[in-house]
Amino acid sequence: MKILLLGSGGREHAFAWKISQSPLCKKLFIAPGNAGTKQCGENIDLSPNDFESLADFALKEHIEMIMVGPEEPLVRGIWDYFNKNKNLNHIKIIGPSAEGAKLEGSKAYAKAFMAENKIPTAAYQEFTKATLAAGLAYLNDQPTPIVLKADGLAAGKGVLILEDREVAKAELENMLNGKFGAASERVVVEQFLSGIEFSVFVLTDGMHYQILPVAKDYKRIGEGDTGLNTGGMGAVSPVPFVDETLMQKVETQIIRPTIQGLKNRNITYKGFIFIGLIKVGDDPFVIEYNCRMGDPETEVVLPRLKNDLLELLDSLYKTDLNIKAIEQDERFATTVMLVSGGYPEAYEKNKKMSGFNIIKNSILFHAGTKEEGENILTNGGRVCALTSFGDSIEEALQHSNANAEVIQFEGKNYRRDIGLDLI
Ligand code: AMP
Numbered sequence: 001m002k003i004l005l006l007g008s009g010g011r012e013h014a015f016a017w018k019i020s021q022s023p024l025c026k027k028l029f030i031a032p033g034n035a036g037t038k039q040c041g042e043n044i045d046l047s048p049n050d051f052e053s054l055a056d057f058a059l060k061e062h063i064e065m066i067m068v069g070p071e072e073p074l075v076r077g078i079w080d081y082f083n084k085n086k087n088l089n090h091i092k093i094i095g096p097s098a099e100g101a102k103l104e105g106s107k108a109y110a111k112a113f114m115a116e117n118k119i120p121t122a123a124y125q126e127f128t129k130a131t132l133a134a135g136l137a138y139l140n141d142q143p144t145p146i147v148l149k150a151d152g153l154a155a156g157k158g159v160l161i162l163e164d165r166e167v168a169k170a171e172l173e174n175m176l177n178g179k180f181g182a183a184s185e186r187v188v189v190e191q192f193l194s195g196i197e198f199s200v201f202v203l204t205d206g207m208h209y210q211i212l213p214v215a216k217d218y219k220r221i222g223e224g225d226t227g228l229n230t231g232g233m234g235a236v237s238p239v240p241f242v243d244e245t246l247m248q249k250v251e252t253q254i255i256r257p258t259i260q261g262l263k264n265r266n267i268t269y270k271g272f273i274f275i276g277l278i279k280v281g282d283d284p285f286v287i288e289y290n291c292r293m294g295d296p297e298t299e300v301v302l303p304r305l306k307n308d309l310l311e312l313l314d315s316l317y318k319t320d321l322n323i324k325a326i327e328q329d330e331r332f333a334t335t336v337m338l339v340s341g342g343y344p345e346a347y348e349k350n351k352k353m354s355g356f357n358i359i360k361n362s363i364l365f366h367a368g369t370k371e372e373g374e375n376i377l378t379n380g381g382r383v384c385a386l387t388s389f390g391d392s393i394e395e396a397l398q399h400s401n402a403n404a405e406v407i408q409f410e411g412k413n414y415r416r417d418i419g420l421d422l423i
């Protein structure tokens with residue numbers, strides 16, 4: 001099979017690494033990729049959002065499958081663009097249709113979907129500028145903290161958790177007045193849930209599903225979960241507190257009704273569903289849906305997956321995912337992200353990196369890197385991830401942290417405590 005993978009992060013290097021191991025993979029292109037994906041296939045300088053150029057390239061190269069890493073092309077309708085054109089609809093797009101991607105692209109859509117399918121989630125109301133007065137009145141009656149969510153994609157910044165009701169009122173008004181641009185023209189006001197978060201990944205062909213290894217990511221920049229939110233500083237899989245009883249609840253109360261809800265709405269969904277969950281008491285609640293895999297969760301989930309990933313992805317278009325069984329490495333995997341100094345605020349790029357050849361007992365996934373002549377330079381906030389295995393979280397983390405010392409670049413920062421709160 002000839003495959004085109006879209007994206008350029010650590011998640012995409014993990015996908016490229018896994019796909020290139022498949023005997024079914026004849027040729028892998030990555031658009032645009034990074035210095036790591038280049039070791040698994042051929043990087044192509046195309047934007048994942050430029051559907052026209054991607055289509056031209058796919059036809060020229062006889063691409064059979066496009067694996068979409070990030071959410072943006074999905075929310076913008078890449079599946080529909082290819083599916084509705086008879087010259088392109090033989091190409092298997094891995095990801096949902098634009099309608100399915102609304103589960104991530106619109107918080108209000110996701111909340112209505114969950115209500116319709118009786119899926120446990122925080123109570124909510126949605127407001128627009130036209131209903132601001134009702135929104136302010138609603139906030140008067142809500143306990144604090146108050147959760148405000150921009151309806152649309154806001155680069156991971158659209159959620160505010162506010163302790164003070166008056167501040168929440170002012171922020172609701174700011175959001176409706178364009179604080180996050182068009183993304184916050186509609187705002188979801190949600191009940192605050194107190195508990196511990198984890199992530200469940202489901203692969204679906206629209207009829208059947210398979211559950212992938214469960215993971216937990218660490219979003220804050222600082223050790224002990226302090227400081228600003230980031231795209232993710234590390235992840236661990238499996239998650240010790242997510243036992244069989246909890247997973248049973250996740251499957252019966254959340255995964256099955258989600259798949260059934262997609263069927264009821266006739267939504268074509270051939271891809272990954274990332275369900276962000278919170279355990280409140282003994283019960284799981286949905287915090288959010290994403291229409292793609294997580295980053296850095298993919299960097300622990302795919303290494304633990306023993307199946308041939310391409311075989312699974314190919315099943316999505318045969319709609320026979322039900323006859324497959326997920327096989328997973330029983331060991332723990334941790335991944336530690338190395339980030340640029342200053343991230344998630346302003347940071348410098350183009351720092352020369354070294355140490356690649358002396359990594360032992362870890363898999364290095366590149367994220368924000370690029371090749372320039374003989375050198376590999378930093379090219380983003382999240383620079384690379386080190387994934388390791390162990391019979392315990394401590395053992396896996398020891399390898400990741402040891403190799404985090406080995407990779408060098410000016411300003412390097414990372415968390416040394418990934419997963420340690422779970423022991
Ligand atoms: P989201 O973009 O919906 O994932 O929200 C970002 C983060 O805000 C989540 O990962 C949670 O840590 C937090 N969060 C979102 N919704 C809630 C909620 N209802 N209760 C508590 N925390 C929340």
Ligand code: GLY
Nearest residue numbers: 217232294295296
């Ligand atoms: N690690 C969280 C995300 O990918 O959205």
